[in-house]
Amino acid sequence: MKKVLLGAIVLAAGSFAAWHFLAKPQAQSNTVATTSNTVIASTTGEQKTLRIALEGKYPPFEYINEQNQLVGFNVDLANALCKEMKVRCEFTRFDFDNLIPSLNENKADAIVSSLSITDEREKLVQFTDVYSKVPGAYVAEKKAKLIWPVITAERIKGSSIGVVEKTTFDDYLSNEMDSKKVNIKRFKSADDMMAALNKGEINLVFDDSAVLGQFLGKPQNGERFEMVGNRIDSAKWLGRGEAIALRKEDGELRDQFNIALRKIIANGQHKEMGYKYFTLRIL
Structure with missing residues (x-):
């Protein structure tokens, strides 16, 4: 009904x-x-x-x-x-x-x-x-101090990266990030992914920079998190x-x-x- x-x-x-x-x-x-x-x-x-x-x-x-x-x-x-x-x-x-x-x-x-x-x-x-x-981007907690201009698997070795499954962002990480060095954790939705980031269950997220910018625009998020590394504009993987x-x-x-x-x-x-x-x- x-x-x-x-x-x-x-x-x-x-x-x-x-x-x-x-x-x-x-x-x-x-x-x-x-x-x-x-x-x-x-x-x-x-x-x-x-x-x-x-x-x-x-x-x-x-x-x-x-x-x-x-x-x-x-x-x-x-x-x-x-x-x-x-x-x-x-x-x-x-x-x-x-x-x-x-x-x-x-x-x-x-x-x-x-x-x-x-x-x-x-x-x-x-x-x-x-x-x-818009390009893709990474967001992490400020206290992680990920100051590198480019995010690579070697530089964040041992970290967990959240991404929405079966998206172009998932395609990018699956092909460009060494899964032996980082743990790619896939979520059904962006809501689930951001909730996991807030709970500290993952170290970074990779998603649309416009979406992440809106997330950081909320004071409680902007105080704790920040965009890190380079913006990703790969037509090959992100479309x-x-x-x-x-x-x-x-x-x-x-x-x-x-x-x-x-x-x-x-x-x-x-x-x-x-x-x-x-x-x-x-x-």
């Missing part, structure tokens, strides 16, 4: 290829509905519904706030694009490693979840233009930027997303959304 919050009404939709049409359009504003593993947020009352897949555990890109609302840069971005495309956004959460399978199983129409463009992923899906591109993923056959939908994305970049909406969540430019 679905639990409806904030007076939201979840409307059933019939499926026609990538587009979904509601029997009775109903305007909704910042509404959230949840089941045990799904959060749906809707902002417009348009008839066409576009199903957006995301993880929802990657602040400030996407997360559940204290009011149990799905929020973050990716949510704002998707809503802005849906508005330009004159469709209704419907968000569904999946585990990160199940995003692409769910898309290709027609459980969603697009993935807006900071998915990096890589050669391996392009074998499974197609991507829109890039909407964010060529983050973009919206679509099924390979949905070329028309990709083109519509690109038109909308270029428009919100040109009119400043994208930059404004970035300033809302990040301390550095993401594109």
